[in-house]
Amino acid sequence: MTTLIAFESSADETSVAIVKDGQTVLSNAVATQINSHQRFGGIVPEVASRHHLEWITKTLDIALADAQVEPKDLDGVAVTYGPGLVGSLLVGLMGAKTFAMAHGLPLIPVNHLAGHIAAANFNRPIIFPALALMVSGGHTELVLMKEPNDFHILGETFDDAAGESYDKVGRLLNLSYPAGKAIDDLAHQGQVTIDFPQAMAKEAGYNFSFSGLKSAVINQVHNAEQRGETIKEEDLAASFQAAVIKALVGRTKRALTDFPVKSLVLAGGVAANSGLRAALTDLMADFSNIDFIPVPKQYTGDNAAMIGAAGYWNYQDKIFADLDLNTNPGLDF
Numbered sequence: 001m002t003t004l005i006a007f008e009s010s011a012d013e014t015s016v017a018i019v020k021d022g023q024t025v026l027s028n029a030v031a032t033q034i035n036s037h038q039r040f041g042g043i044v045p046e047v048a049s050r051h052h053l054e055w056i057t058k059t060l061d062i063a064l065a066d067a068q069v070e071p072k073d074l075d076g077v078a079v080t081y082g083p084g085l086v087g088s089l090l091v092g093l094m095g096a097k098t099f100a101m102a103h104g105l106p107l108i109p110v111n112h113l114a115g116h117i118a119a120a121n122f123n124r125p126i127i128f129p130a131l132a133l134m135v136s137g138g139h140t141e142l143v144l145m146k147e148p149n150d151f152h153i154l155g156e157t158f159d160d161a162a163g164e165s166y167d168k169v170g171r172l173l174n175l176s177y178p179a180g181k182a183i184d185d186l187a188h189q190g191q192v193t194i195d196f197p198q199a200m201a202k203e204a205g206y207n208f209s210f211s212g213l214k215s216a217v218i219n220q221v222h223n224a225e226q227r228g229e230t231i232k233e234e235d236l237a238a239s240f241q242a243a244v245i246k247a248l249v250g251r252t253k254r255a256l257t258d259f260p261v262k263s264l265v266l267a268g269g270v271a272a273n274s275g276l277r278a279a280l281t282d283l284m285a286d287f288s289n290i291d292f293i294p295v296p297k298q299y300t301g302d303n304a305a306m307i308g309a310a311g312y313w314n315y316q317d318k319i320f321a322d323l324d325l326n327t328n329p330g331l332d333f
């Protein structure tokens with residue numbers, strides 16, 4: 001049995017968790033700072049770092065107390081070292097290094113994106129080879145995994161990430177940041193009345209582009225205003241969401257057809273989207289030999305439990321770091 005403590009502070013959530021064997025969450029303390037950033041319409045890095053400093057020891061205490069675990073019961077300290085905001089990452093990294101040094105535990109460097117994917121293990125163990133659709137506020141990628149800890153990017157976005165496009169359309173609709181959940185809810189009350197064009201629909205491959213869609217939504221609203229008309233917000237949300245889902249599902253279907261995988265993982269903040277989960281469930285009816293393993297909704301957003309899951313892969317592969325480990329804000333696979 002391997003029990004890891006994990007630290008995550010890459011963006012606007014400060015989190016410490018304790019995870020057993022990469023799939024059982026013993027505790028997952030998450031402090032969110034969204035309220036502090038909402039009035040700015042996005043994360044303010046300096047504000048984020050200060051909040052992390054304030055919360056890192058509190059979340060650590062809560063994680064240990066909730067799991068009823070003593071430091072002597074732990075086997076290692078997993079920590080996100082990228083991608084993310086450098087000032088935010090540094091706080092979790094310093095917390096993890098200090099804890100590792102104080103208790104004589106090995107330090108395990110974890111890629112935040114691997115963490116999002118590994119969180120599928122909290123649903124069912126991922127079956128390999130696997131395809132992962134990783135959709136968050138900063139990334140949109142189709143990742144092929146032949147085995148645990150083996151990541152090959154098949155396709156990614158050329159511009160905005162899927163979550164970013166939700167947040168930008170949310171700003172247009174005066175919804176508070178981050179707007180993904182609010183647009184998802186609105187979409188369910190509306191009808192698809194606008195057929196937004198899909199970027200790169202005719203191109204081969206597995207890449208995405210969402211900035212044209214965002215511009216098309218803005219143009220629709222402005223053109224309607226000039227005609228003295230208004231588009232119902234619910235219909236705009238439903239039409240936008242349908243276009244995002246069509247792009248994500250189309251590329252995923254192509255990859256599933258081209259690569260003989262045994263499971264499909266849906267991960268990242270946008271994996272909480274109910275329309276996307278439903279559309280992929282429908283798609284998987286055509287791939288009955290492939291197991292669809294979405295990350296459980298409570299672990300789709302940023303949290304340290306997912307870092308504990310990916311940290312376990314590294315622990316098994318004996319990937320450890322020295323105490324001079326630095327952040328890598330632009331880290332990818």
Ligand code: KG4
Nearest residue numbers: 136137138163178180181269270273301302
């Ligand atoms: O993975 P995450 O928590 O942070 C990053 O690593 O980026 O993802 C946050 C993103 C935000 O853009 C947010 O609007 C989006 O996930 N999101 C959603 C939903 N819930 C969160 N997007 C669409 N539908 C949702 N239900």
Ligand code: ZN
Nearest residue numbers: 136269301302
């Ligand atoms: Zn994330």
